[in-house]
Amino acid sequence: xxxxxxxxxxxxxxxxxxxxxxxxxxxxxxxxxxxxxxxxxxxxxxxxxxxxxxxxxxxxxxxxxxxxxxxxxxxxxxxxxxxxxxxxxxxxxxxxxxxxxxxxxxxxxxxxxxxxxxxxxxxxxxxxxxxxxxx
Numbered sequence: 001x002x003x004x005x006x007x008x009x010x011x012x013x014x015x016x017x018x019x020x021x022x023x024x025x026x027x028x029x030x031x032x033x034x035x036x037x038x039x040x041x042x043x044x045x046x047x048x049x050x051x052x053x054x055x056x057x058x059x060x061x062x063x064x065x066x067x068x069x070x071x072x073x074x075x076x077x078x079x080x081x082x083x084x085x086x087x088x089x090x091x092x093x094x095x096x097x098x099x100x101x102x103x104x105x106x107x108x109x110x111x112x113x114x115x116x117x118x119x120x121x122x123x124x125x126x127x128x129x130x131x132x133x134x135x
Contacts, residue, residue: 022030 019030022033
């Protein structure tokens, strides 16, 4: 309220000055301009009720659209992140298939692949039995 008070005073003084200038130039024209003013103000008040409802619906639809767009963009980012990881996991899968197909990966009894990790129950931890790509 305090911040708007100077604007209210300034605009009020400007309105009085404009009316004084209009009356001094031509009082008949001034009355012709001011007679429909209350009708315009009343019509604007009635129209504004309907416009407010339209603006609220429009605002809600844009909010829903923005939320949907944000979710879609986030999904695209996640999808791109998974697609960037695909070559690495494919290379790892190829290396695993190559290792399992090699003769050194088979045991002497039946040719079944060796387990990929060995566990030590005494220590309670699992250690890798082989490394992919020398890592």
